[in-house]
Amino acid sequence: MKILFISSEVAPFSKTGGLGDVAGALPAALAALGHDVKVVTPRYRDVKEARRLSPTGHSLQLRFPFGEQQGPILSARLSERLEVLFLENAAFYGDRHGLYGDAFGEFGDNARRFAYLSVGALQAAQRLGFVPDIVHANDWQTGLVPVALRRGFQATALARAKSVFTIHNLAYQGLFSKHVMEDLGLPWELFTADGGLEFHDTVNLLKGGLVFADALTTVSPTYAREIQTPEQGYGLDGLLRHRAHRLTGILNGIDTHEWNPVTDPYLPARYSARELDGKDRCKRELLARFGLPWSDAPVFGIVSRLAWQKGVDLLLEALPVALQADLRFVAVGSGEAPLEDGLRALQARFPQQVAIHLGFDTALSHLVEAGSDFFLMPSRYEPCGLNQMYSLRYGTVPVVRATGGLVDTVEGGLGGNGILFEAFHKAALVAAFRRALALYADPPRLTEFRRRGMDKDFSWDASASRYVALYQSLVSG
Structure with a gap:
């Protein structure tokens, strides 16, 4: 399959937590299983290993009500089947430190920044002639991906792609004033509590992913059950119960090369289960x-x-x-x-x-x-x-x-x-x-x-195989 994987952070290039680890490891495991994977993420100012980036010769040109935005698409080819694409935009990513905020708090234009990522990732696939079978989005920063795929790209080659949306932490939902509907060019018909982005008179970007994606996943089976309860549903438990037939808990793996006591270079002595x-x-x-x-x-x-x-x-x-x-x-x-x-x-x-x-x-x-x-x-x-x-x-x-x-x-x-x-x-x-x-x-x-x-x-092999089974079930209908 061809898989377009979209994340606001990807280790080792950018990371604030577990999302970066998953976005670095899962695509690599999928590629190792023989699938063609392109990961799309912002080119932040503080991206590590920037020397590995090279121009693709393609650029984005996106029109929003708040103004036209453009920027080049850069690439890091990690293996024959795995490529990470970076969306460069000086105003949104390059001229500031931090991924989501700084010492003064969250950036005030985060809705614009991650709308650019969400729509830009789909346009990047078009620019590079990559027609995915699966578009896999992650957390609120990419919550508009399933919305855009369903509402804005239906007349394109991407229309046949199935979308997967993964919840890494339901507590972070991407809540913004309802004025971002007009700012981002989202039709007001989507500002509804049932089947839309409205959440207590605000715009909830994570909810967009939950409503519009073909399949929902989260990062462990128990958490998939817990978020359907009022105690851990953060106001979205009713929606998650409604879509429970589309929700799957797939346990994350770990990087067993980095975390291996037999070979760990940070340890004064190595050891194994039989030699402790x-x-x-x-x-x-x-x-x-x-x-x-x-x-x-x-x-x-x-x-x-x-x-x-x-x-x-x-x-x-x-x-x-x-x-x-x-x-x-x-x-x-x-x-x-x-x-x-x-x-x-x-x-x-x-x-x-x-x-x-x-x-x-x-x-x-x-x-x-x-x-x-x-x-x-x-x-x-x-x-x-x-x-x-x-x-x-x-x-x-x-x-x-x-x-x-x-x-x-x-x-x-x-x-x-x-x-x-x-x-x-x-x-x-x-x-x-x-x-x-x-x-x-x-x-x-x-x-x-x-x-x-x-x-x-706890390697990624078993987890990646479960994702592949989910992808295949969507593609086969």
């Missing part, structure tokens, strides 16, 4: 790197955005109780100021047990995954989650809340590979710490947990 000795050396190096004295006590680690979604506030409630036991806690991340301040205060209170690194550090993140005994993810909600899969692969037992993709990857119980807790409550997390300490006190059982986790296959 190197993990102890990683633990010693981890404590030294954080300036904590060596101890055989269990190490609990996190690598995370410090955000409300991730349950870091719950962690700050539970840790003072848990730290009464002999354990160590290390953290890598950045985010909301009150949570950063909370971690600083915790470190000041327990200087021999707690150490933090505020900021992102790739090498240190790998070392936390390898050197920790347990990895903490007390999330309020988690569409898929990647770090719990990294942890399992590295023989680090995840301690996670039973939500979203965490349920689909971490197995509790005596024959499991991790520790789950249900209630989003301090007492439940403290009890999970106690279960982890009991497991650590039983080395043979701990080794079994580690090996069961390391034996799990």
Whole structure:
């Protein structure tokens, strides 16, 4: 098949979170299965590896009520069947830092910026003579893709393409004043609550994807069920229940080349499920790197955005109780100021047990995954989650809340590979710490947990095959 994959970020060129990882890995896995894939994304000012970009000789020319927009189409050919196309536009992408906003907040023209991406991606396919079988859009930034495909490209060769829209995080919906209808040239007949873009008298771009796409997916089976409930539906649960027959949860994979304890260049020692000795050396190096004295006590680690979604506030409630036991806690991340301040205060209170690194550090993140005994993810909600899969692969037992993709990857119980807790409550997390300490006190059982986790296959191969089956079902009708 020919697949046009559209995303506002694509690793390794641009990334703010899991969307960038998926948009970098899934198209590559699809291409490896023999499909022709073109990925379309903006050419941001801060695009990494810009030296790999070359001109295609084609440009976009789009007319919106707010003005005519144009810009060249650049290319990075990653393999015989995989090409990433970059839409260059100085006003929208090239003359500013940040993908969606800066220190002052979200960019005020994001509706225009991502309308340019959505319509421009379809026009780019036309310019290059690429007639896709599938157009796969992702998150609110590309919510107008299924709308444009259905309403603006029906007289073109793209009309036969089937559309797939993936929800990576339903909490982010792309809400704008209803005046963007006229600004973007969207017909007012689409400003309806039933079957349109209207959402409490605003324009909801993510809703456009949910209403107009031929198929909907999200990033884990459990999350697909959760977003159909009022608790996690963010006002769209009714629509998602209505379209449940079109909604599929497909678990994300991970990059098993980057995250491999047998070959990881960031580790002082490598190890495998059958040869675990190197993990102890990683633990010693981890404590030294954080300036904590060596101890055989269990190490609990996190690598995370410090955000409300991730349950870091719950962690700050539970840790003072848990730290009464002999354990160590290390953290890598950045985010909301009150949570950063909370971690600083915790470190000041327990200087021999707690150490933090505020900021992102790739090498240190790998070392936390390898050197920790347990990895903490007390999330309020988690569409898929990647770090719990990294942890399992590295023989680090995840301690996670039973939500979203965490349920689909971490197995509790005596024959499991991790520790789950249900209630989003301090007492439940403290009890999970106690279960982890009991497991650590039983080395043979701990080794079994580690090996069961390391034996799990979280590669993109299985996930990509499920997407292909979905694509084929759409193409065949």
